Amino acid sequence: MTATPPPYFITEVDKQGLIAVSTAITLAFVWTCFGIRIWLRCRSVESWKLDDNFLAGATILSTAQSAVVFNAINAGLGKSIGFLSSSTLKEVGKNELAAQILYLSSLFLSKCAVLFLYLRLSPQKRHIYVTWTTIAISVAWLLASVVLVALPCSALDFWFKGGAKCSYLWLRWKAIGAIDIATETVIVLISVLMVAHINMRLKGKIVVIVAFSARLPVIAAAAFRLRYLHTTIESADRTLDGSYYAIATQWHVGYAIMSTTISGLRPFLRPFSKSGCHYSSSNGNSLPSRSGVEPQGQAYQLEALPGDHPSTSGTHEHLHLQAPIPVLRPDASTRNVVITGGETGWDDDMHLEEDATSRVSRESQQWIIKKRTELRVENTRLSDVSRTKSSRGHTIQRESRRAGQT
Numbered sequence: 001m002t003a004t005p006p007p008y009f010i011t012e013v014d015k016q017g018l019i020a021v022s023t024a025i026t027l028a029f030v031w032t033c034f035g036i037r038i039w040l041r042c043r044s045v046e047s048w049k050l051d052d053n054f055l056a057g058a059t060i061l062s063t064a065q066s067a068v069v070f071n072a073i074n075a076g077l078g079k080s081i082g083f084l085s086s087s088t089l090k091e092v093g094k095n096e097l098a099a100q101i102l103y104l105s106s107l108f109l110s111k112c113a114v115l116f117l118y119l120r121l122s123p124q125k126r127h128i129y130v131t132w133t134t135i136a137i138s139v140a141w142l143l144a145s146v147v148l149v150a151l152p153c154s155a156l157d158f159w160f161k162g163g164a165k166c167s168y169l170w171l172r173w174k175a176i177g178a179i180d181i182a183t184e185t186v187i188v189l190i191s192v193l194m195v196a197h198i199n200m201r202l203k204g205k206i207v208v209i210v211a212f213s214a215r216l217p218v219i220a221a222a223a224f225r226l227r228y229l230h231t232t233i234e235s236a237d238r239t240l241d242g243s244y245y246a247i248a249t250q251w252h253v254g255y256a257i258m259s260t261t262i263s264g265l266r267p268f269l270r271p272f273s274k275s276g277c278h279y280s281s282s283n284g285n286s287l288p289s290r291s292g293v294e295p296q297g298q299a300y301q302l303e304a305l306p307g308d309h310p311s312t313s314g315t316h317e318h319l320h321l322q323a324p325i326p327v328l329r330p331d332a333s334t335r336n337v338v339i340t341g342g343e344t345g346w347d348d349d350m351h352l353e354e355d356a357t358s359r360v361s362r363e364s365q366q367w368i369i370k371k372r373t374e375l376r377v378e379n380t381r382l383s384d385v386s387r388t389k390s391s392r393g394h395t396i397q398r399e400s401r402r403a404g405q406t
Helices: 016-043 050-075 086-121 125-150 155-161 169-196 202-234 238-263 266-273 349-359 382-405
Strands: 278-280 286-288 317-322 335-341 376-381
Touching: 016 050, 016 238, 050 086, 050 238, 086 125, 086 155, 086 169, 086 238, 125 169, 155 238, 169 202, 202 238
Parallel strands: none
Antiparallel strands: 278 286, 317 335, 335 376
């Protein structure tokens, strides 16, 4: 029985296996993190948010980009250029051009996933303005990057003709990488700005900053990718030396998506749902978080008031109070006061929904109780009733006398 040979051999002139293994590992990590995100959403009371949609889109585009890279490997990417023909180089260039566009699109969606998470957490206009500005810059960066990548002397021309024929290729990618690193830096700094004016403990602020600082290695990955890209452009054996550039690209986009999942995990966002999760405004008022989680640290335990109180079983109780006779007129008068109290409207759908919402306090051990009480006061003067009856009797007597005279 003969053993099946491995699909790739990693040698001095063949790095295809190294590219394939790195691409498969990063793709597995990306889908593992995305599966964790889906599992957490299924177990959580929160619904699927807009930032989750961007993360799903980034995961799908990253998968398509990995598939294109595998196709480029089969075409000859990773082998020494001496073993490849002109048609093979053109095939590698076509796949690399498609992979670059998908790579840029995946990075853009991963940025949007974090930025829209900021919009969901922070209610302050300053944070919202900075976040939307970063989103607009990222959109412009994506459009400009795609145009620069697709211009003449693109990846298709580079892999076929070499770097000597494409003098502006390195300048384009330096501009693309510089804006990419700048936006990633701003994304991390927004998290610092977001917790700077929030009323929470220092430990909670550190947890939030550390969570969103998980994107800092994305900056390092982008820098390493630019370094290997420059080496590939200057190399005479671009298909072989381009192996490390391809590996750096896969780790860059893969970790960008994985860090988005890490930042959105509930343990790191828990400070926004605990006590003190209020933003202090300029006039001293408190603004709650927009994360959909009510702050639970401002709850107070209800205590029984002294004295007798109406029952809270949901039924109405009528308390008849006999007021003292006021000395206001010479004629005697009596006042009856009826007070109807208790909880009302518990059978309405709206109140049932409010009651269900109040019991949902995320992971807190306390329940939030909402109670609505209606009081109706009826005041009746018996003297008015008796006066009305006597006037009616005088009217009947007068009418009977007139009838007798006629």
